[in-house]
Each structure stands twice: as structure tokens, then as C-alpha cells.
Amino acid sequence: MQTSSANSTEPFSPALDRQSLRPDCGNCFALCCTAFGFSRSADFALDKPAGSPCQNLAPDFSCTIHDRLRPRGFRGCTVFDCFGAGQNVSQGFFAGKSWLTHPDTKDEMFSAFKTARQLHEMLWYLAEAGARTFDPDSSNRAVKLRNTIKQAVGGELTDLLALDIQELHSQVRSTLVGVSEEIRASYFAAGGDHLDSTLKPGADLMGKNLRSRRLCGANLRGAHLIGADLRDSDLSGVDLLGADVRDARFDRTDLSKAIYLTQPQLNAARGSRATLLPSDLEMPSHWHDG
Template sequence: MPDKVQGPGTHRHDRAPLRADCANCFGLCCVALTLTRSADFAINKDAGKPCRNLQQDFRCGIHTELRTQGFPGCTVYDCFGAGQKVSHETFHGQDWRRSSQTAQQMFQVFPVMRQLHELLWYLTEALSLEPARSLHAEIRRSRDETERLTHLPADAFTGLDVAAHREDVAALLLRTSELARAAAPRRKKRDHRGADLIGARLKGVDLRGADLRGAYLIAADLKGADLRLADVIGADLRDADLSGADLTGSLFLTQAQLNSARGDAATRLPPSLSRPTHWDQ
């Protein structure tokens, strides 16, 4: 059943269009993006060049073996539904292989669309937060404007100042976060915005209402930590241990962040997100 965001006084927004549907995409993330050989990718690949694992049907030839084959970075990438939007709406089902001109333009539009869809994901969540009810009208306007931008014709994306739009949305999301986190205890003592918490020992720590926006939590020990009402937008959770942690009310958490972390059956997640399959391995 599609995930619906329902809140008193809010629109009901279906998040299904903001979830990647690889079956209805022309493999754009496997072509448009640059890959740099590292712990995340086994190869170097220039933007615009198809990954060697991309098949003729636009499926990944090693999809079930990405981690073991040296491509864990692919398992944590999320286009937020931008791939199918660009493939079938912006370019009306035109395959990038048909012409170099179409390919070049499609590869330029895709990363911009991805940014807009990510903003839509956050704004949709913001509309579900009752403590931020006073901002819902403003959030709706921002969401509607962002949605409008996603429907622009392909040639209009070239001059789109998506960075300025992101700044406006970010400011609104910060105000939303402050209202939502106000209910958490000892919130003023928990400002870790942009903090270097790489490898930090935070096992069992009460992080309710913490500001972890953009924090570096790479390989942090968060086993059993309470992250309810913690704002984790942009936080780097690569290889963080979330075993037994409570993220049920975490703010602006994404599937990509969970996919990059470690967890177990005891990790509590928001209903809009899924438990990564590699957590059970």
C-alpha cells in the first residue's frame, strides 16, 4: 500500500513517485554519474559512459552481488524517483541511446531532477509533523513550487538555479525541525550540527531532539541509541552501527542513509522506510 503522509490540515501526498522505480528508468544513475574507484566502487567511470554492469534492458547485471563485487556505493544511492520522471515524463520515453544530443541533455537534467525530488521527500515529511503545523501552509507552497519545477521542459533545466531553491527549502526545513524537536528533553544541549563524530562511542546515548544535521557519524557506535526526534538530514551514517537503535521518530531520515549503515532486527525504523536486506546477512 503506498505510503501516505496524513496530518490534520495537510494534503495527502503519495510518496510512491519519490521512490526509485528502476524498471521504468533507462538506467540513468548507471550512465549519467561519475564513478571513482574506491571502497565504494570497483572501477573508474566518466559521466555519460555506461557502467560495465549495465545490461541492454537497463538492469544491473550484478544487482544481487553489488556489495561482494565491490560496488557497495550503488546500494546506497537513491534517486528519489528522479530516474523514472526524467525517462518517461521529461523525455517522454525517449531512450538516451537514440541520439547523442538526447543523451547529453538527459544526463544534465537527471542530477537536477534528483535534487528536486529529494527536496520533495523532505517537504512531504515536513507536512506530516504536527508540531510544525504553523508552517504547513508555507511548506505546502514550497512543495508545490518544487513540484512545478520538476515538470519543466528539458531545456528549462539548463538555467534553473537549483542551489538557490535548495537554500530556501533548507531554511524552511530548519524552522520545521526546530519546532518538531522542541518537545524533546534537554534539546538545547544536543547541538551536533556538522560535528565530526566519526567512530564516536554513542552506545545507548539519549539523542532525542539532537541536531545532527550534516554530522559525520561514519562508523559511529550507535547501538541502542535513542534517535527519536533527532534531525539527521544530511548526516553521514556510513558503516554506523544502529543495532537496537530507535529511529522511529527521526527527522528527515532517508532510505539511502539506512542502506549505508549497519543494523539488526532490533533496530526500530519509521514506517515509511524499509529494513535493508544486508542487515540480515
Template sequence: MAGVNDQRDDRALRADCGSCFGLCCVALPFSASADFAVDKDAGKPCSNLQTDFRCGIHTRLRQSGFPGCTVYDCFGAGQKVSQVTFGGTDWRQAPEAASQMFAVFPVVRQLHELLVYLTEALSLHPARALHAELRRLLEETERLTGLGPDALEKLDVATHRQDVNVLLLRTSELVRAEAAGKMKDRRKKDRKKDRRGADLVGARLRGADLRGADLRGAYLIAADLTGADLRLADLIGADLRDANLTGADLTGSIFLTQPQLNAAKGDLSTRLSLGLTRPAHWS
């Protein structure tokens, strides 16, 4: 699709577990389920976390009953909080700071996720009229990630997220409108392709033409998207857990993240944009 830049490589927004103090393995809670083998409370270290902050079963998480860990991505927030916000002092060295570190981590994670979306939006040529506003919000979001622990703990990240979302919506509309060609044709197609927030759990969408579709926040859990055309579809927040993407074309899809792919199923025939990695568990 013309006018779309598939280059999305920002290392600062990718998890660097070697520079993190295992924050996701401590700060976040999880319950025994298909995703996790045991219960764990927030603030309690996972039993698999080693003294060097590495996972003792990292290479066999799925086989050990922890597929949820393979899906999660902090978008680089872990190393930011560990090395910048708390200056390289870990929660074991400074137990008095542990609770605040664990509270700040999810906040910075949300901000980093927004940075991922804003960075991608700035690469989309059809949204060039919004680039100045997008850049302003990107810079403001980056500034917020640099706040101190006290300020981050009090930050109203939900309000900031709403401000960013308004602009991401406008970006999506511009990109998908250009993909559809003429605006009159676009309005006709929108009636069929507006699936925002739709309940598509287990839906049979094999070979579906979903080019330019609005699938923001759609529930696509275990949906059959085999061979579906998802080029330039807006997939922000779409739940793709166990969705079958075998042979699907996701090149140029917008606001699709690595965690969403990690939660889905696919194979070597699934087409992805540059910057996204084919999950190791895909056949």
C-alpha cells in the first residue's frame, strides 16, 4: 500500500531484560489459569525469578505453564524505571523504595506504549497533516517518562492517554480513508468494516477482506482469520488471543504490537510489517 512507512524500529521502546530488575516478574499480579501455572500477588517475586533478575525457565515458559509471560511486553519501561527513574538502584538493595518502584512501573509502561503508537503515527504519510500535533504529544509523553518517582506515582496517565487517543483516532481515519481511495466509497465500505469494539470471539473470518477495517478494541479471541487481508486495518487494542492468523496479510496494519502477535497463532505464511517479529511458537 502506497504512502505507508513500514519501518518501525525504536530500540528504546523494546524490552531490555538485561537492564531491568525483573519488574514485571515482581510488580504485576497473576492468577492460576491457562496463562499462568500459579497465583502470584502484586509485589511478590515470581518463584522463577533468580537472584540476577533473570527468569529461570525463560526458554521453556510455555511448556512450564506460563505462556502469559511470553505475551507480555513492557515496551522498554522496565529498563527506564530501573536505570533512569531509580538510578540503577534495585528493589533488593533498597527495599524501602520497592513499593514505589512497583507502583511507578505500570505508569511508565502505559507511557511507553503511547510512545510506540505515536512513533508509528509519525511514520504514516497519510497523516502528515497531523504530524506537528503528533510530535508535540510525543515530546510531552517522553517528558513525562522522565519525571521523578513521586510525580510519576501521582500522574493522571488516563487523562493523558485520552488526549493521545483522540489524535490516534484521527490518524487512523486518515490512513484508512486514503487506503480506500475516494471518500464516497470509503463511507459505503465503513458500514461493513466498522468493527470497533465488536464481539468477534470465535468468528469465522477465513479469507475475509478486512483491508482498512476499524478493529480497534475488537474481541478476536480464537477467531479464524486464516488467509484474511488485514492490510491497513486499525488493530489498536484488539484482543488477538489464540486468533488464527495463518496465511493472513498484516503488512501495513496500523497500531499492531508485538504482544498482540505473541498472543495469536500463525505460521511462516503469515505476512508481517517490518519491525514486527514472528513469534517463536508459531509453526
């Protein structure tokens, strides 16, 4: 059994909470390169069945084309983020015994990774919700959920595999939505483009020109922003939970106070050194110097 802080009532500290949610590939058995299956696409240049190692994977779990992933057609690998689930499953649940040396663990290890990845992602979002809300009830809900999830990802493998993740997901989503509404409302008094009726959850905004707009407070949860032009715009207080921002243009965009923006979203988008980012996200290495 792993050490768990499930009963902790400590307040949110986003930096600390998120520190353990960053990938540590050196302590992972390349679970993202084995557990998932992929069909050949613009993001992954070959067909790969779930549960089998990628043909570019080396025996030491490193990627043989790590420095050439995009030009070789593996853009998806530069976008993916496990939120620290890989090292947790490899070193925590499986105590450093890999699927390569212990092939009988494969099925459970890959199942555990898929579940843990979702839970770690929930922890990432809850850290933000807990840190940004001023509502004690929302804060308490976020803390309670965080502790439940921490118990699951720090406990027994059998409990993890038996978890009703849909029910947990629904509770987390409800908390995230409530905190989003609270944050976005604080931007409404100042006016802005949140009143634009085309800017709504799940909206089809593919390739749309949203350049130089003050989008503060808009709800773009689950919106399709593929290739959208958001250069020079202000996305403070914009809910981007689950928004598809592949190839969206973020040059000089203010994302510093966007809501529920994740590293995989940034990795999939285009931007520059002039893009303003939240303090706990990193500029993707492929962003140019413009």
C-alpha cells in the first residue's frame, strides 16, 4: 500500500498540489507508449494496438526519436501529458517492477494507468478550483474530492481498479463548473465579449477569427477552437475546460488567468514567447520565438 494523505484537511497550495502531477518519464515504464492504442493519423504516424509497445520504444523505456517526434509524424506524443500518473503507477502501485520484466502484470498495469491518468487530471483541475474559489462551500467540496482521489491514487491497486470513476467524474465536473461560474461572473461587470452569443460551451469555432478580442468571462468549455485565431486577445476568466485548441493561434494572447487550461492544450496549440501563460504551465518547446 502506498502512503496516502487522504485524511488531510490542509488548504490548497496549487504549486505543491501540482508538483506531483508533472510527468517524470525517467520513473515510468513508458506506459503512454504501450497502454494506449492508436490509429494512423496526423498525430501518430502508424497503427499501434493497445497494450503493445510502440516500435520506436527502446528497451530502457526511452523514445528513440524523442528529438524528432514532430517531423517524423508523432505530434500527438509531444502533446500528451499523464499528469504524473505514469510514475505513480510504475513506482507506486507496481513498486518499480516493469511490465517488461514481469509480463504477467501488463493487463493490470495498463488498466491502472488509464484510470490513474484520469484521476491525476482531476486532481490538476481541483487544485485550480480550490485555489481560485472564494466560496467556502466550493472550497470544501474541492478539498473533499481531492482527498478522495488522493486516497484512490495512493491506495490499493484492487481499489483503484474497482473505482466508479464516472460518479467521481460527475462530482468533480459539477465542482469545476460551479467555481468557473463564480470566477467568470467577476469579469461580467467590466463588459466584454462574453456577451457574444456565439461564444458558448461546445461552440464550433474552428478557424474562427477571434483576434484582438476581449473575451474575458466567456464560457468556452468543450468548444472546438481548432485553428482559431486568438492572437492578441485577452482570455482572462475564460473557461477552457476540455476545449479543443489544436493549432489555435495564441501569439501574444493573455492566457495567464484562463480557467482550466492544461499543458496538453498548450502543447497542441501555437504560440510564442510573447504569449502570457499561467505560472504553473510551461511554454511548449515547439513555440517559435516570434
